[in-house]
Amino acid sequence: MIDVDVAWRRGAFALQAAFATKARALALYGPSGAGKSSLAMLVAGLLKPDRGRIALDGETLVDTARGIWLPPERRRVGVVFQDALLFPHLSVERNILFGRLFTPKAERRASLDAVIGPLGIGHLLDRRPGALSGGEKQRVGIARALMASPRLLILDEPTAALDAARRAEIMTLIETARDAFETPLLLVSHSPEEISRLAEEVVVVDKGAVIAQGPPSATLPGAARRIEGGRFQLASALYAQYKSYDPRYGVTRLAHPAGEILVAAHLPAARSPIRVEIKATDVVLARARPEGVSLRTALSATVAAIDENGGPLAFATLALPDGEKLFASITRLAVDEMGLRVGQEVFALVKSVALDEREM
């Protein structure tokens, strides 16, 4: 899909990055100031590389050696910024329809109804952007970008300005939009949670260079360490079936091939399969099924990888019986004292109270 090999310099910051991917949903991951946003803006044509080339679906967008430069308005690459950046002088409807004016008739794939439906913004069309909440603005921003029928949609930290509840909502909407319009995504994010949910492949950027590339489950645990608070955001998603609800204790039991998952909430049976998001910091590893502890959820798993780099932290990637991956962040001390190694059978213990319905 994208093929990038560019050099770009501004003041003391130098970006020199190369990657190529066929993934339809790619994430650029890295700490703040790593250059991931600049890289995305180079793809959009909002920045010009000092040298190098960028190709999208086989079409060259820029190639300094051959003197090719396609201006942003001719790339058909949509951009959704962190703070939405709606046109303040236009109504929501006119904001959304803006890109349509400039889309060649034959390329107009999105209709207004098809865009506003899944994004739930039909009732906002007559409003001014100034009268919208942060989450609403972001939804309109996504609608506006989709309405131009882009060949690639860049999402630059789309949820960074939102609170946790809005963030989950916007991620669901991005998922919906991705599937409904089959628009390839380029997600810029410093949130492993967001990436493991939305992207098929990750390019890890640090200090202006690409340091790793691969599927999220293989790339994120090691990379999460580069980001301040990254380990707190590293999470894995499991899909489980509804089993029963216990009204006496108000807990829902979910069935998963690795074991029963207990959730301290009432989940409706109809929502099956239910997505359960488990933060890496909420997982405890045990070599035997423990007794006399308050943990109610014990999943049987095999250690697939242990990522450590001499620091205090280690990230264990666990393979579950159905092939799903579960991340656990533990100390390197624990790895050594437990004698943890790849291929070992372990129990992954999860506090039920760490799971709540909002995360699902």
Added chain:
Amino acid sequence: MFELSPQEIEAALLSLKIAGVATLAALPIAVMIGFALSRSFPGHGLLNAATHLPLVLPPVVTGYALLVLFGRHGPVGAFLAEHFGVVFAFRWTGAALAAATMSFPLLVRPIRLSFEAVDPRLPQVARSLGAGRLWSFLLVELPLALPGVFAGAALGFAKALGEFGATITFVSNIPGETRTIPAAIYSLIQSPDGDVGALRLALLATALAVAAVLLSEAMQRRAGRRA
């Protein structure tokens, strides 16, 4: 005492016409220069200095420069008279040119400020949505800067109404042609029984200027609120 004489009404109407034409004619150029000055480019300082020149030069020097350039025998004036039949010297059009020149810096400033207040990422968004530079300017930057354009127009109009030095140097003080309110006040003060008329016109000029400045301020506040 507050009844304006026919000559005074003539001067007032002429002033409004000259200031109006001067402002409208200068506005498109002021928008372009204001937009250019809101960016950085080589030669920015030079353009900025040239734009502000009429503000700091003695008006009589500006008027003299106009006379030399746009007079009947001046290089530009002769060319325009010969090819387009446009004559500035000792005509109301010349008074409008002088007023436009003198008010230009005041016209440009609010326009430039309101272009500077537009988030530079908004035109980028417009371009990522397929709008070229020109469309992005017309649909995003110009509409957002419009309150500043109106503010500049109001301020420039007020300044054009009061222009005296460059006008009288360039096109003299001809009743019905170039005798604007300030020129009429000057003439009245020179004549022994013109005191009352001068006072009337002075009050009128003050009222017009205050109204224009208030209008300009209101527009600028609107621009500031939205940015």
